[in-house]
Amino acid sequence: YIGIPSDIVNTEITVDAGKLDYSIPRNPQDTQEAALKDIIRAIQQAKNPIILADACVLRNNMKKELAELVKVSGFPVYVAPMSIDVVDHDLPSYRGCYSGSSSLDQVKKEVLSADLILELGSEQTDVNTGGFTYGLDTSKIIEFHTFVTKVFYSTYEKVSMQELLPLVIKHFPSSANIDPASIERSLGPRARRADTPPGEVIVQDYFWNKMTEYFPERSIIVTETGTANLGAFNVDLPKDCIFISQLLWGSIGYTVPATLGAAVADRSRRTFLVVGDGSFQLTVQEISSMLHHGVCPIILLINNDGYLIEKLIHGRDRKYNDIQMWEYAESFNT
Amino acid sequence: YIGIPSDIVNTEITVDAGKLDYSIPRNPQDTQEAALKDIIRAIQQAKNPIILADACVLRNNMKKELAELVKVSGFPVYVAPMSIDVVDHDLPSYRGCYSGSSSLDQVKKEVLSADLILELGSEQTDVNTGGFTYGLDTSKIIEFHTFVTKVFYSTYEKVSMQELLPLVIKHFPSSANIDPASIERSLGPRARRADTPPGEVIVQDYFWNKMTEYFPERSIIVTETGTANLGAFNVDLPKDCIFISQLLWGSIGYTVPATLGAAVADRSRRTFLVVGDGSFQLTVQEISSMLHHGVCPIILLINNDGYLIEKLIHGRDRKYNDIQMWEYAESFNT
Incomplete structure (x- = not known):
């Protein structure tokens, strides 16, 4: 926790004359x-x-x-x-x-x-x-x-x-x-993900091959850490797309606010979010902020029935990896 | 950020024999x-x-x-x-x-x-x-x-x-x-908050005098930092109540998960949460965890139409202190 007085932004300080130097240091x-x-x-x-x-x-x-x-x-x-x-x-x-x-x-x-x-x-x-x-x-x-x-x-x-x-x-x-x-x-021809026929279970290969057909050029595609992200590795992007993911820290819940930020930053692009239900519930309130800011990204919510990656790492049958199911689409009517 | 290997809990370490000493050091x-x-x-x-x-x-x-x-x-x-x-x-x-x-x-x-x-x-x-x-x-x-x-x-x-x-x-x-x-x-008689008649605007005095009539003995009453908490100072608690608030750090959003924790910790008590809409939206998904854990606290949601305390401190007409209005009660049906 860092405590900062709320009036600190009003404090005047003396700064040496001259502009900030943003240039990159020269290499030796x-x-x-x-x-x-x-x-x-x-x-x-x-x-x-x-x-x-x-x-x-x-x-x-x-x-x-x-x-x-x-x-x-x-x-x-x-x-x-x-x-x-x-x-x-x-x-x-x-x-x-x-x-x-x-x-x-x-x-x-x-x-x-x-x-x-x-x-x-x-x-x-x-x-x-x-x-x-x-x-x-x-x-x-x-x-x-x-x-x-x-x-x-x-x-x-x-x-x-x-x-x-x-x-x-x-x-x-x-x-x-x-x-x-x-x-x-x-x-030889470029390696591509297996062309999987539709079946009862939606597998990553099928999902991502199908999805890319729907991404227009200049899309922003955001994939959450976990199932969504791991499946997206071999995606074939149309021209001039921006692909946002967050593998460095592995922080789940990152993509819902990131999608808001991306959609607000460039309203001329179509923004897609692919996210699992566990991560989604962590930061779901940013959907409200999307409505507030008048942006309308397309959200593909993967029903993993809980923290799937966590189950695979540790505690497959543990209650702490379960979450409450929602009627997601209807929630946002209210 | 602190990175901790996910298998660290499985690591065996050597500990000196004997139990941990929880006794408090003697005063000089x-x-x-x-x-x-x-x-x-x-x-x-x-x-x-x-x-x-x-x-x-x-x-x-x-x-x-x-x-x-x-x-x-x-x-x-x-x-x-x-x-x-x-x-x-x-x-x-x-x-x-x-x-x-x-x-x-x-x-x-x-x-x-x-x-x-x-x-x-x-x-x-x-x-x-x-x-x-x-x-x-x-x-x-x-x-x-x-x-x-x-x-x-x-x-x-x-x-x-x-x-x-x-x-x-x-x-x-x-x-x-x-x-x-x-x-x-x-x-003389104990000081009490003014007995305010009902009016068009619900004032703190009226709200808290009225509310305390509904708190049974042994209630847990949780009040969020901000309007809810400031109004609760002069509350009259029935016997053996637990009153939870968080003034030390002033972290808004604290009380929704705190209410979940309190309600799970003692299911024999009735738990009440008084919270403003700004704070509520920060951690609203814990309502889902309440349903998941089968606890049913009573939530009094104060419609402040945004971050009221923030407006009073700084930025009364700033957009960043506004939030999207929800149909709260209906949201949780889904």
Whole structure:
């Protein structure tokens, strides 16, 4: 608990003249040049290079630079569960979501057989890595981070991808360029989730394959931690979608207010929320705020009959993992 | 955020043999004897002594000792907003709630004219003291605390009321005993909230005078921080009631889950919740848990049309203090 006097916002303080400096600190130039040289050499020598783009590309607002790198390199590109929307899924070089042993078999095979991985903005948490089953070989990975760059076993301190990546693009060796059309020739068609026929039980494969048909371009798709999120890993997004999930902390209940925020932030997009009933009940009152703010996201509520993921982790038959069933749709008429 | 591995509860650790020692540390004996001597002498010399009992009497589970002190002394007894239920309101020596300038005029007059105040378990926060308007004279106050005792300007370190208060009762000077019946003769009838006739607007005086008629003995009454709580200061409780409020941190939304907890903890009592609509919406889903656990408290929902207290503090016409109106009763049918 932090107590803050309610009138603190009215307190006048003295601030040094001048504007706040929002510029990003420059990378140390000698270190950066050394890193750049190593990276260019590694790219020239690679036979099966790939790009693996993760959450911090989004956090650093570098989708444009990533698109440029994908274009200039022609390398096959993979995303992580926390960055599904980081590249355009319509690109011929887009190959799917890599999350260790949770990946589609073919995606796993492709990533593991690469001889060079340009890993951008990686955030290796439990769920984002398929429970720490990445299994990638350091001797093949170049890591671009927010505050550091690593080329195989070498660390280049304070070399941020924000300054370095544009330089890599600028100096990209033309010899390395792969024709995107040739990727499918060599790797075969992109891995996709099994085409499951409708049945009595709605399985994740069926649900997500079906759902994506309904997402228009420019949708915002929010998926709650748990069943919704785990199922969404291999979703195929239409053009220019924003995909919001919260794997880093695993806080259930996050998505209902997040959906409100997203829908208010850009009313020109269609917003979808996919959430289980357990998480939904934690922050349900934000539906009221949605009505109050006049936004109308589409909510897909998965009836898990309680805290399903919790049941799977611990206490399958415990009462504390059960919740009261509601007549959800009718509740919001009142 | 604190991350805790979900399997930590299954980890075996080595603990020294023997049971946990729950006993309270003994007071330093010489210091305690000196304090006791000073206290007894002060009581013998007092002409208009009173008792002011506050929250830490409840926290230290000392209602019984307080009742004993009230009985053996016969002194008029006052409570604070955080300890309304600490003494039986049917006692002839019970005189009401003292909270500085927020008190009923007569209560304030009585407390301020005392020449000795036995102040038990005082918790002097903003709301509990009428915004720090206690205005009591240190030269008249004996403070009994959880870890210290103060007699006027002297501090007796580590002398806890848990050990000291029974000694004060045991050695209470018989000369000091006041006949409870004589209190009303000297002070007049106990101060009560104005008897307000029903009108178009429901005012706090009318509401709380009326409500108390409906509380049976042994009720649990929970009042939310804000309008509900501020109005409840001068409530007259039937025998053996439990009064739950949360003035210390001022966290709105506290009472809905607190009501669930109280109702589950003692299903033999009738539980009442008085809460404003702003606070209610913050934690409304615990109503679902009430249904799930089969408890049925009576909820009095005050339609303030938004965050009323927040409006009064700051932003009277600001949109962020407005909320969406619900058809509350119907919501819970679904």
